[in-house]
Amino acid sequence: MTLLLWVLSALVLVGTLPIVSSIVGYLLVMFHRTRDHLDRADPDAAPRVAVLVPAWNEAPVLRYSVDRMMGLDYPAERLRLVVVDDGSTDETPEILAAASARHPGRVVPLRRENGGQGKAHTLNHGLRTILADDWAEAVLITDADVVFTSGSIARMARHLRDPRVGAVTAFIREASQPASWVNRCIGYEYATAQLAARRAQNVVGAQACLAGGAQLHSRENLEAIGGRIDTGTLAEDTVTTLLTQLGGRRVVFDPHAECLAEEPASVVALWKQRLRWARGNLQVTRRFGEVFFRPSRRHRLWNPWFALQWYSTLYLPAFAVLASASLVTLWFLDGGVARLLFSAYWGLSALGFVFTTLYTLLLDRRIARRCWLQGVTFPGLISMATIAWVLVPGPADRLLAGAAGAAGLSWDAQVREWVLLAAYTWTSACMVAGWAVYRVDRVRALRPLVGPLMLVVGFGPLLCAVTFAAYVAELRGAAQTWEKTEKTGKVVAA
Incomplete structure (x- = not known):
């Protein structure tokens, strides 16, 4: 049992690699002038x-x-x-x-x-x-x-x-x-x-x-x-x-x-x-995967941070599923360990989110003016609520209790545990939600809902859902077609 707990804990921590890679990347930006x-x-x-x-x-x-x-x-x-x-x-x-x-x-x-x-x-x-x-x-x-x-x-x-x-x-x-x-x-x-x-x-x-x-x-x-x-x-x-x-x-x-x-x-x-x-990047990785992490005097593609960024971006959905599945399993085996790792995972996510968002908005004023709301809500309101529950559990718990009471629902210890379990699954369930937003957009009558749904689910989870769909398409051997994005000339007025 102890070995299993260690393995599951390691898988949760592996799920933080994309966050760590992103933070390191933004730190490297500080040296760009040189x-x-x-x-x-x-x-x-x-x-x-x-x-x-x-x-x-x-x-x-x-x-x-x-x-x-x-x-x-x-x-x-x-x-x-x-x-x-x-x-x-x-x-x-x-x-x-x-x-x-x-x-x-x-x-x-x-x-x-x-x-x-x-x-x-x-x-x-x-x-x-x-x-x-x-x-x-x-x-x-x-x-x-x-x-x-x-x-x-x-x-x-x-x-x-x-x-x-x-x-x-x-x-x-x-x-x-x-x-x-x-x-x-x-x-x-x-x-x-x-x-x-x-x-x-x-x-x-x-x-x-x-x-x-x-x-x-x-x-x-x-x-x-x-x-x-x-x-x-x-x-x-x-x-x-x-x-x-x-x-x-x-x-x-x-x-x-x-x-x-x-x-x-x-x-x-x-x-x-x-x-x-995403399918193209999977194909490229199969073709060039041996050059990453392998030192060479001819090129720098082997750089550890670069290789980590490449794989953590490409396999972000897989990391998320592993982390989520490990947390859920730990919930049944040892709730205390699960809560500790959950807090560590989302605490690091909060650090990465705040740091990279502020840095990005400071890099370009035009983007800050045009896209600040999309940047602030990039992970979605559900993920932001999860972050708040980890960082300020007392106020967040009282807010949830008030919302449950207003809806005529109870907020006892058992309900908290089920909500916590749902939060454990959101790490990967958010991709299902992103796919659902895509399906809603395919129905003309439902398109007015897309904006609010994206605000709740987040643009980041939507991109993860696309990458996961690319895994499926490659495994199925789906036809490899190049479909261009339709353009209408909307950039002329910029």
Whole structure:
């Protein structure tokens, strides 16, 4: 029995690894000024850049994004836009033809008559054309809806003067107008995943992923990885990122290079996008898993914190299920030990939540103004109530007793124990609740409930539910299809 208690206790503590990894990452951000690569960058660098855009039925966004790209603060003779029309059936061909006439020699439309194979195949069609001559010194891979701010390409390009750098990525800011609750949640999440996590990755010298809509590659890097984008996974940008670093070239994140993007406005659209991302990351892990935690002089992907972050993010749902199942089992075996570990788990969660939320909101004032409510309620009101019950048990207990009394219910010791058991299960049950929010959003008549439900359940648990669904899809061997996120041009007003 003692051994079992130790094993279960260890599993609960293992469940805190994602929290520990996040806290360490934010501490690493404090050292970013010394590892931001600006000391090796050249502000006057202006390589010839071919901007590569895959496009399938992108008329609503191409109407604006092409001219915005042509008007950027970058030498006109050194910037060329190559748009690959992947067999579009809308007005995309006509819009590109008109743009090519307005910007002769600078806008190059290409077309794949038999499209529909996915983004990577479309990009490879463009890369074959771009690399066929020696004009391009760098290639910027982006999406049709992404709008780069005035000096962003120059800020990215300055890093390529260092021959050790193979690729550079920028900060993608969610900028949909008007913004839904989901848009604002994504805006906050992007701050945590980019402004914070990618800064920390700069510090340790390893990047997990070049943002799909903002990845600038040197020509040498593209040629070194084969002159093409991987088509064997759903995470082609991650594969490119890892291959670049495995080849001994550095990937740099520049938080001052910024671009605006339209992200999913509904839970259903978000689920489709993130399911593809999560499945892709599982596929990438199977392919490259041996490089993590294994020291190498050629790359830094083995860095202990980086490897811990990779796995704790990917397997967060599994950690949550293990912790929850262990707490429930301990509830039956030794209630005292269960309560102690429950308090430790949620106490550490509270520390991580407060620290990372405040830090994130301080990193960017615009995100703080736009998304502060989504940041504060990111884990959901139920999780926040659980944290309060752990940190201030007396007041929380009195509040619950008052609520139970108002509802005509009792609040005795037995009821407290059952509520405690429910709290133990919430660590993993929250993912079921997140899945339920997704199902509600699929029913048109119930969509008004989605906002309040997300406030209660939390955006974080919803993302965990998507990752868990990716486990199931991969185990089932579900069809590997690349479904693009529908864009409407909502970022134009930003």
